[in-house]
Amino acid sequence: MVLKVGIIGCGGIANGKHMPALSKIEEVEMVAFCDVLEDRARKAKEDYGTSESLIYTDYQELLLNKEIDVIHVCTPNNTHAEISIAGMKLDKHVMCEKPMAKTSQEAKEMIEAQVETGKKLTIGYQNRFTTAATYLHEVCKAGELGEIYLGKAHAIRRRAVPTWGVFLDEEAQGGGPLIDIGTHALDLTLWMMNNYKPKYVVGNTYHKLSQTKDAANAWGSWDPEEFTVEDSAFGFITMENGATITLESSWALNSLDIGEAKTSLSGTKGGADMHDGLTLNGEDRGLLYEKKIELETGGVDFYDGAGSDPAYLEARSWIDAILNDTPPIVKPEEALVVTEILEAVYESAKSGEPVFLKKEAKK
Known part of the structure; x- marks a missing residue:
């Protein structure tokens, strides 16, 4: 099975960690790239996508794409909860970059959405x-x-x-x-x-x-x-x-x-x-x-x-959790306490x- 992944936020952390790590995993295809700066999304597609990969400047449009199984949220902290919750409610598993959210209330709402939808949610603590x-x-x-x-x-x-x-x-x-x-x-x-x-x-x-x-x-x-x-x-x-x-x-x-x-x-x-x-x-x-x-x-x-690169091991573990329906290593309840x-x-x-x-x- 190949999981189709959408990247939301194509800046430093996406280029430095998420996309290079995902590119090494056979069961992953990055099919969509979203950034408020279109040139950045286009560059991400050139580096990590295919000719068929899609480019977005509005994450809500990306989430409406029913072919996408997983999203990686690599945006500023004040948008983590909003995007992650919307993603889970539209049937996507979510890897959200750290910290979980700007506030603990937002983090709690993310967990509520995870419980409600049954989708997997993890936070990017690669260390x-x-x-x-x-x-x-x-x-x-x-x-x-x-x-x-x-x-x-x-x-x-x-x-x-x-x-x-x-x-x-x-x-x-x-x-x-x-x-x-x-x-x-x-x-x-x-x-x-x-x-x-x-x-x-x-x-x-x-x-x-x-x-x-x-x-x-x-x-x-x-x-x-x-x-x-x-x-x-x-x-x-x-x-x-x-x-x-x-x-x-x-x-x-x-x-x-x-x-x-x-x-x-x-x-x-x-x-x-x-x-x-x-x-x-x-x-x-x-x-x-x-x-x-x-x-x-x-x-x-x-x-x-x-296989000692933490970014790769984090991504590999996350994808395995989805494919095998097992809990992710970084549980959202733990990230909430942080x-x-x-x-x-x-x-x-x-x-x-x-x-x-x-x-x-x-x-």
Whole structure:
């Protein structure tokens, strides 16, 4: 069986991840490309489609195409829910790029549509598919770290502010580094801990470096007038079972302790961190140990192992879930909790007060 896929949003993430990964899967044919900029959709068709592939500038017209089985939503955050819900109601399975939605209410409405229609819905957290993450997840599932009561979600860039698209637009995106890269680190941490029950959140956001003119930056200086989102954000999350998660994110921070989509874990039997590859630690017979995991599978200069690209593995897993009618690796209910926590960090930063997510029982 060949699944016919429509791409909605043919910008950076579609070209950098979704379309290249899907092009490697035999059971997939990209038959439609949609973007508000027609030239971008046309270029996507040239690169990844066929002569019969269709071009759209209105996603609603694409969704009316009954031949399309699956859509990939690669648009700004404030359109994720609207497009995903419409897609499911028109009989499409939906892969939506992270974060799930701009708000938790929108994310809940996406889940309601998924339940109502029975279509599959997943969110693009491809970092679960790195070698380090899949290995560590197996370690956690096996209980080798014991009860994990401390998690640290790391997403720190020293100077790497994205200056294209709508990344700096709070209205379109809902936030800056927290919702952009912090979301990946938080997803990994919750997944490893298998803990999706936050109790309350305390957060702070900062606009300390965003107004710097002629700033050093990986993609060239940003325009301070366009930089309407935070440049860094930090959260402290207490879970219902008493576990603690710290969340740190930045696009611009005077720090050398940098790293994206990484987690550190502390449990009753051992710990792990992803700062320099993957290292496990613990105590054995009264002595402390560190165990460095060799993540490369090659062993010879010209071969580094096959099938290890996280983007491909994410797409392959997603297509398999549809073909085999199995749950996707990234479940929408899990992605909802990520969005709830991110939203609570922003709310706490504005109010200066903790935000409670656990519903206290009435006395």
